[in-house]
Amino acid sequence: MEQTKHVEHDHYDPEASKIGMWLFIFTELLLFGGLFIIYSVYRYLNPDAFHLAAEELDTFIGAVNTVILLVSSMTIAMSTTAIQKQNYRLTQWLLAITVILAFVFLVNKYFEWGAKFSHGIYPGSEHMLEAFSQGEILFFGLYFVMTGLHALHIVIGMVFIIWVMFYIKKRKVHHNRFALLENSGLYWHLVDAIWIFLFPLFYLIS
């Protein structure tokens, strides 16, 4: 019997990719949603302790990081326009800036966490058990989990964007086929949007 030739499924459906990405974003929102529920419950139960603990956080670094992420969201959005105008050089530059900004965000986060650690503030530390109330311990537990999970998403986003840059270089992503770039942008906006909620919840409400 003659084997029929296997036809690769190379149908390109940008609409399907975008729906897929949006559905994935719903999943991510619910992942963080669980944490936001926990945060609300414990904030409601320990209003004073959460107030006190929030004052330990450095609002300035938080604000700088917020600006960094907002700008990076802008640059990745611009790259989607640039690729449609077939300006590949500019596209790559804008994506590179996005990745660099993401890296700067992580560096800031590193120093922020490092400062906390040096003050003996980390999960399971003796200092916290002695000097902190239960509400404050919960606040910092959630702070490390939520910003840590967010930082993990930043790293995943960076890898995703670098991967897209590689695809653009090989012209697998081009001005007629840029759903992957758009999806990386959507994902990056999600990472940004989550930070927009984390920043006031941990740094500003105090």
Place this chain on the structure above:
Amino acid sequence: MQTTNANEEVNYLEYKGKYSGIWGWIFSTDHKRIGLLYLYSIAIMFVVGAFLGLAMKLELIAPGKTIMNAATYNATFTVHGVIMIFMIVIPGLPAVFGNFLMPIMIGAKDVAFPKLNLLSWWLYVAGVLLILTALLFGPGVPDTGWTFYAPYSFKTGTNLLPAIFGAFVLGFSSILTGLNFLVTIHRLRAPGMKWLKLPLFVWTLYGTAWIQLLATPVVGITLVLVSLERVFGIGVFDPVLGGDPVLYQHLFWIYSHPAVYIMILPAMGAISEIIPTFAQKGIFGYKALIISTMAIAFVGYLVWGHHMYTAGMSGTAQYYFSLLTFFVAIPSAIKVFNWISTMYKGSIKLDTPFYWAASFIFVFMIGGLTGLVLGALATNIYVHDTAFVVAHFHFIVFGGVGFSFFGAIHYWYPKIFGKMYDKYWANVGWIVFFIGFMTLYTPMFYLGMQGMPRRYYDYLEEFHGGNILSTFGSWIMITGLVIIITNLIRSARKGEKAGINPWGGKTLEWRVPSPPPLENWDEIPVIGEEESKYF
């Protein structure tokens, strides 16, 4: 292989691609091969899980220690639960029959993201291997129960971390399958396949996919938190550090109750395909079945608290959860009435899949009605954490999903393998299994009402009679299972060739050869207006 036309295409089982042998399967992005990969992996795990269940029943044949001590019994029911829930009934019908049939049923050549589909199966295998690691290595087999309740889940000295991580990975696999199905159903329906022409099995997969997508991440993050609690002591569920273990239960059940509907909805969908085919009549109340599917999917989100009536909850919350639990019973009952009405004045062909479907309705009704006993506040307090709960749960999850799964495999077997199984032995297997099932679980309702607690390896002398009967039932059931599986495996090689449409089914999968060719369709079918009635 069925010869239908001159320019015969090679079928998906015989197709040789870039890789040969087993690699041609585990690197295949063909939805049909992935469906079978799931079938085989689930079947293997099912045999393991069933063996553990059998061992538990054997332990309970007499009071006191029979074959295992208390700690081993705790580990056994934990592993039995984890395997059966996370590896079998949650992926079960969607991953096997959804993958295999849904693209064909909607007239597509594959799912929207074939590579992602393969990744889902790989993740499934990775999750299974992680959990097996927890069993074979490390300080001890997890003994928390499949629910991983805090605070014991971060206090126990057993090897829980890989098990939790494995469950997380399995959840991720489930999310990706759901995502894939949603996009496929939205984007790849054949021309003329409008929403209200979709087969009911596809509709239930659609509802299921939404639950997979929106509920699974909640348990995902909860399991991550338990792991972090275990490793770092972050405090969110640890009362010593100010956390609340009851909050863990809430978050766990926010997923795990909807997960029951992830299990049962596709099971109902398969029954909705089988019954009209064998009643030789259109399904009764097509739209009502769709609405009830979506209603179950939606209301199912809001009833998780009925697992926690005794865990410490305000009276108002208890009333609310109890009321909503009763609401879920309505769409489920609508489905039962519609199936019965489909049979009414139909010309019923008695064949193996129909036997399974009919017995599904029987056990599902017993499971559903005893569910109301548990959903009602007063009676729940009385039978909470007794054998009654175990019996109810197994009637719904094993009776519901298991019977539907066996019905589905006997219904679609000729399509999947192109062979017909031995019907005589299939029927014998069914009746033995059914009798065994009833003998195994019915006494547990009685034992529960008498007050026998669940999850104990020992019991008082007064519960002895019921337990002997129950253990005896487990032997009958396992005999039935052996007959069924042997018959199916044997027939895959020795069975008679099956035609395109051995049952007279009306949905699209009965229009492609058995087994289907690699890309399902030479030409994407076009669904005409006049075909609107049949689905």
